[in-house]
Amino acid sequence: MTPVDPAVRRRRGLITITVMMATIMHALDGTIANVALPSIQGSLSATQEQVSWVVTSYIVASAIMTPFAGFCATRFGLRRTLSTCVIGFTIVSMLCGAAQTLDQLVLFRALQGGFGAALVPVSQAIMMDTYPREEQGKAMALWGVGTMIGPIVGPSLGGWLTDEFTWRWVFYVNLPVGLLCTFGILVLVRDTLPDRKRPFDMLGFLFLAIAIGSFQLMLDRGQQLDWFDSIEIIVETLVAGVAFAMFLIHMMTDHHPFLSRDLFRDRNLTVGLFLTAITGLVLIVTATLMPPFLQQLKGYPVFTTGIVLAPRGAGMMISMMLVSRLIGRFDARVMIALGFGLCALSLWEMTTFTLDVSESRIIWNGVLLGFALGLVFPPLTTLTFATLPPRLRTEGAAINALMRNLGASVGIALLVSLLARNTQENRSELVGQLTPYSAGWPFGRVMPGPDSQMLAVWDAEINRQAAMIGYLNDFRAMTICSLVVIPLLLLMRKQMLAR
Secondary structure, X not given: OOOOOHHHHHHHXXXXXXXXXXXXXXXXXXXXXXXXXXXXXXXXXXXXXXXXXXXXXHHHHHHHHHHHHHHHHHHHOHHHHHHHHHHHHHHHHHHHHHOOOHHHHHHHHHHHHHHHOOHHHHHHHHHHHHOOHHHHHHHHHHXXXXXXXXXXXXHHHHHHHHHHOOOOHHHHOHHHHHHHHHXXXXXXXXXXXXXXXXXXXHHHHHHHHHHHHHHHHHHHHHOOOOHHHXXXXXXXXXXXXXXXXXXXXXHHHOOOOOOOHHHHHOHHHHHHHHHHHHHHHHHHHHHHHHHHHHHHHOOOOHHHHHHHHOHHHHHHHHHHHHHHHHOOOOOHHHHHHHHHHHHHHHHHHHOOOOOXXXXXXXXXXXXXXXXXXXXXXXXXXXXXXXXXXXXXXXXXXXXXXXXXXXXHHHHHHHHHHHHHHHHHHHHHHHHXXXXXXXXXXXXXXXXXXXXXXHHHHHHHHHHHHHHHHHHHHHHHHHHHHHHHOHHHHHHOOOOOOOO
């Protein structure tokens, strides 16, 4: 291998730090505001349904604009697109923090999601252009820290900022990061040659945007509106299905479709997109389920919850550093399979949790799960793009980011719904089994009175036990999901990088 000039290596390192800051900003803001919602609700005098749009508007706008990011980067260049979006994201973050009404906040959050949509895919494309092919696995390992750490750190950081300052600092915290990131992009990143001749397929974009937006709204509001018992959910599902079908027809027949048909002729990319969605599901769903499990069932305060969950990020960073050294020496598919296997092992252990599970066991399980996800992400990203032509790389990165987000959204919608349904069913079953002759019945052989304080205590305990069983069922479902995708790796072409 030809020695790399120290100045070139230093510049690559600085570019890595710069684009990681952009990635972390977007990844953090997808989750950091969640824990601040009660404070926002009280401050802006909103109902729970109204304040949920603070999160929904960001997610939907980000999902809609993610495919558009690939077109912008190709048409206007990577450097110009990323710097514009980082500046816009930072400015709109300040407006979110300064919002005086809920309508303003929802509007600014939608704009924030729109600008943030380009941060992850364009950052990934810059990393792949900055490093030669034999070093791209190592580069993806370093860059992936930002993508995967954000959802883990976000809730803890948001809780701390809200408790110590106000909810507005959840958004103001983006200012120093955005300024440093913008400076680094303008100084370090070299722009790619824009493709001015490429036409913009407005009709294709509209079909895809309507499909993604409706689908995301359906997922986000389904549990709240009791799914298909709601006319809104039925309409959103029909609109998403019809719009997506129209998009596919248009893409197959148009001379210059919004997404190149050549993208989906690449087998590694097609399989990799599905595996990326599963990775996003395991990462985001576990990060979503664990905080309420610890706070509501275990009684942990927000800060303690953050401390208990933080080691998962440490396990992830350790494995990514390990992968960066090994990825050129072993078949990437083996490392991905090992990672999914360890994910399944960690999730299976979580199915044995009880309400008395110790902090140390939760922490070590989190380290194992983080280590497993760190084994999956860098080699999967490298293998997904290994056979894709450079001209399609930016579009591929945008679709990859979209699939990771959609995988997370589908996972959250399904498993949170499953948790609620199982909790209700488990409660009914537990109550039906509880009689004055049950072991542990605290009232002797007499039924308690309607005002009994002890009855309220037992009612709360039954709810905890029912919810605990619901969580175990979710962990079991994710265990199965992690195992069944491993055989799909055989469909991907082996890509051995140079030593």
